[in-house]
Amino acid sequence: MPLDEIKIGGMGASRRRVEDNRFIRGKGNYVDDIVLPDMLHMEILRSPVAHARIKSIDVSKAWDTPGVRLVLTGEMMAARNLAWMPTLSYDTQAVLATDKVRFQGQEVCAVIADDPYIAKDACAKIVVEYEILPAIVNPLQAADPASVLIRDDKENQPGNKVFDWEIGDKAGTDKAFAAADKISKIELHYPRTHPSPLECCGSIADYDRATGKLTVYMTSQAPHIVRAAVALVAELPEHQIRIVSPDIGGGFGNKVPIYPGYVISILASILTEKPVKWIEDKTGNLISTGFGRDVYLKGELALRKDGRILGVRMNTVSDHGAFFSDAQPSKFKIGLMHSAFACYDIPVAHMMSTGYYTNKAPGGVAYRCSFRVTEAMFFQERMVQAAADDLGMDQAEFRRINFVKDDEFPHRTAFGFLTDSGQYGKCLDIGLEAIGYKNFAKEKAEAASRGRLLGIGISTMTEPLGAGNSREYDILGIKMFDSAELRVHMSGKALLRTGAKSQGQGHETTWAQIVTHELGIPAEDIVVEEGDTDTAPFGMGTYASRSTPVAGAAVAMVARKIRAKARKIAAHLLEVSEEDIEWELGRFYVRSNQDRGVTIQECAMAAYSNMPDGMEPGLENNAYYDPPNLTWPFACYIAKVEIDPETGVWDVLQFVAVDDCGVRINPMIVEGQIMGGLTEAYAMANMQYITYDEEGNCIGANYMDFLLPTAWETPGFELYEVVTPCPHHPIGAKGVGECATVGGPAAFVNAVMDALKDKGVRNIDMPLMPNRVYEALTTGNDVYGMPPVRVGN
């Protein structure tokens, strides 16, 4: 009897998440749960102002506070060459301010004390004298040559521009536009938001002078990158650095960068020779750590009368805050923005991108997306809807005729990516059917008779996941591959380690399922470990939906190496030659006699007790996986909304999600990822943003201003699936962690815009708060930019 793969928790099993056993019992082990003997506590004093020269810092009263062990200033950091650190985007970032503060919330001093209360009390006693400078709070101001220079610390930095970046075929695109029947234009803003994991950032640095070893427990999605960076910054030898990421309470890209707090706690531990714990508070997290988005777009589509898109022009302006510390493959200044329009068959495209420094928090992390892909797909789908409206075409039909067709793969996109598989039309059909697209006109009329406005919004997109392939993707020169190491014990139970790091994705559950699929070892017999650089194989971590596409592939590959060795052992045990052996899940057998066989567990035992002559004992191996290409999941999201025209409040009547993420390892986890992502998409579309007043004060510094939706207002989501396996991934998976956050927002916004089409409204920038919807529907005007902070009185 062959094994039932689903029963033993293999591929396709909606196995319960094993990590939840500890999480739901409060037995998780987060950084703040770790207590080391003699541990000290660190608190950071942050700048209350956005832009100012530091005239003086008086820390004497803080030093005098009983229980204070160390007070660190920028000057003291500078004396150790640690006042500045490199960012992941080849810029520098202040660790503790020396000359100026450049955003509200910037790290100015740190107090290390016996307990966190004392540290906080002492921080309040530090006196900093600031000479206030004008604050630059948007790229428009930043671009003005008369504006104050933010980065006067840098040589060769005459203005506030960070970069100009360009991709595509300019001349060809100009030609396409010249030949177009119609040109559709739209200007959009993707507001600044924040990944806002519930657990904030933190670290415990523990430097042992006797052994010379530095151990850092910290909230990192990419512990190996941190080790490399710490080796660089702190000039410690790599083998003497151990980074441990314990359980992480959410990351969403926020925990990829290296933050000043980590570095300061390390120096503090070296100086005090005691473990030093730093735990950020919610406001600290929201105002100083990696944000998402903050990009403006001018988009244009060249259109033919029959609805074909002939060319794309995108011009982006992005706001990077005070330091260019975007966490992204180093070669791409505005991430993978040029993945826009990958699902459409478009001859030619051109993109110009300009980035600016402002007096706002630095970061620009890939908030639940592969580096600016969220912006790319939002812009794409808003441009597509505007174009369909401009042509007077049905929005679904317009998409369909421009889709890359199922038999046109592999397909080179206008911006140069290679997509490999998909069934875009089929996904759209399922979505339209589920939302009742055919009957919508009737439904809309019925709602109108009740005084309500109805709209349907579609968002279809394919996005690039799984950076990278080492030809094109690196972070500070380190190639973006990943790894897995598998040890099968004598009893056939196993230990798997990877270079990725789960922050809630459920790796402990799904990685085991891949091994089960490859080897037939029941999932419950496999333990998964990640996050400790002393034990895990080198990897680039978890973000950009890269775990399954890259580390997950490595897991399959290492399991196959184990199977290959087990096959030799099986041949030895069965006394036949290797060629005469067949594999079925969990068992080798003799081709001529299926009853004569040995299980993988028997092979494991033999690897330690009865190996063939000349064979190395043991059954363990590792694999480093460099993917041949990115993976390209597809999604079709459709929202149906109803607007109350007297208040501007809009409700989601129905939301349909059709996801093709290739082969699904654990369908339940896939669905959880999609629902979580759609919830975040809804938040951004409806209520969430961070903005700054003209003095540079951050609005969105706590959960009363920065809104996370609750179960109450989050709409229900109907999920459907299509499976087009990835042709180059060992198990055909494409990744799913981010599709919904990436593709979701445009569905909501397009739906509201569809409802307002008859009023002459073409755009409301996110968030679509009721007052903005009301303004648009009563005036017929578009609403641009961020909600004003204070207007008159």
Place this chain on the structure above:
Amino acid sequence: MYPSRFNYESPKTLADAIALLDSGAGETKVLAGGQSLVPMMKLRFAFPGTVVDINNIPNLNYHRFDSDGTLRIGALCRHEDLEHSDVIAKGQPTIAAAAPLVADPIVRTRGTFVGSLCHADPQGDWAAVMIALGGRVVVQGPKGKREIAMKDFVLGPFQTALEFNEIAIEAVIPAPAGQARGGYLKLERRVGDFATASVAVALEITGGKVVRAGIAMAGVGGKTIDATDAASSLVGQALTEANIATVAAAVAAVAEPRSDHRGSSDYKRQIIRTFVTRILTSIANSTKKAA
């Protein structure tokens, strides 16, 4: 959370609690549900020297109607007690409508009605409800008890008529003349948000005619706004489409909203007008049905 250092006291009697406040010379704060005080201490906006927790004082957790129809709400009655109360559902429609809209379900399990009044947040829901209902607050200090009409209780944003050594022990809502009708509508950005704009309506109706009309608003001014004068034209009338429209416009006109990221002042007035119209229309429709 790392507040400033403070002493914690947990008296077992009201007299002890008052004595602690009296000896605290203004450095002492009452802790009821803690849903406003504790966040403020966490942010170090509030740093009381001593916190007097009143949760262990018996006989303060109640809400009940006297035989004459007067409603009494004790100092430890939680938002959720009112939300799930049968007597409130039956007898006090304005409170019944507001209770599920105050904060979020977690906050409602701890936060108290009376504490909310004492906090005097201009965006708070209960102050608007109390003003619309013409309620009073009973306070007790070293010199004994006194009653303060709700409209005199709140002096300004986060300021009340409470002396430093007084505790609010009860909210009193007078018995309605005739039938109590009313409603509460609130525009919020998501559950747990304070009001962008909200309206409390409390009518007393006899023989199909309005005998008292109380209306108040939250979120649309530096303090809770009493719009009862603006609603006075309803008194002696049956509700009609015309007088509803007039009152809705009059109430919106006395709102003092400021333009901010939640909307322009005109928008907030529009919300008020819409909400007043909706509440009154729904009362009119159900009154008609009953008749």
